Amino acid sequence: MNGSLQQAYDFLDESNAVYELLSSLSDKEFDQSTQFKDWSFNDVIGHLHVWNYAADISLSDGEDWIDFSNKALKALGSGSTMNQFERTITNNIKGKELLEVWKNYFTEMSDRFASADPKKRVKWMGPDMSVRSLRNIPNQLNKLFLSSKRNLQDINLDDKACFQAQFQ
Numbered sequence: 467m468n469g470s471l472q473q474a475y476d477f478l479d480e481s482n483a484v485y486e487l488l489s490s491l492s493d494k495e496f497d498q499s500t501q502f503k504d505w506s507f508n509d510v511i512g513h514l515h516v517w518n519y520a521a522d523i524s525l526s527d528g529e530d531w532i533d534f535s536n537k538a539l540k541a542l543g544s545g546s547t548m549n550q551f552e553r554t555i556t557n558n559i560k561g562k563e564l565l566e567v568w569k570n571y572f573t574e575m576s577d578r579f580a581s582a583d584p585k586k587r588v589k590w591m592g593p594d595m596s597v598r599s600l601r602n603i604p605n606q607l608n609k610l611f612l613s614s615k616r617n618l619q620d621i622n623l624d625d626k627a628c629f630q631a632q633f634q
Contacts, residue, residue, distance in 0.1 A: 473598060474580035481572040484514075485565065493561030508560045509549045515568040516552040521600050522575040524588040531589050538591065 496507045523530040541551040559567060584598040
């Protein structure tokens with residue numbers, strides 16, 4: 467881990483914990499509303515996956531980031547909800563399939579973030595930010611799940627302060 471970004475390993479651990487928490491759900495249970503904006507588990511995991519993807523492509527400084535951010539701004543600017551936009555990126559997959567796609571992606575991207583320069587400036591939807599700061603956004607989202615009592619009825623996603631960076 468010498469020379470690595472610790473947040474990448476924390477992110478991986480927290481994401482794996484969220485995965486374990488949700489892995490026993492049936493596909494139907496993924497449609498269940500949460501306490502955060504009445505989003506379903508599908509919406510929340512789709513959100514985590516799409517913005518993990520966005521952070522990952524931002525790290526590479528390529529055209530993919532420009533394409534993604536333009537699509538996001540166009541969709542949100544034309545009245546689409548965040549979830550509607552995110553479903554266009556995930557091809558509307560749901561349930562356990564979405565959970566597995568999310569897990570496979572966060573596992574792979576963790577290594578890329580672990581080896582990245584934490585001070586590198588990367589593009590984001592607002593001002594550019596450091597890799598270290600960018601990596602903290604999904605960590606905060608994951609912690610919302612981990613702070614619960616690990617019971618579906620007790621999973622509380624109502625910590626709006628952690629989500630504000632995603633919606634501004």
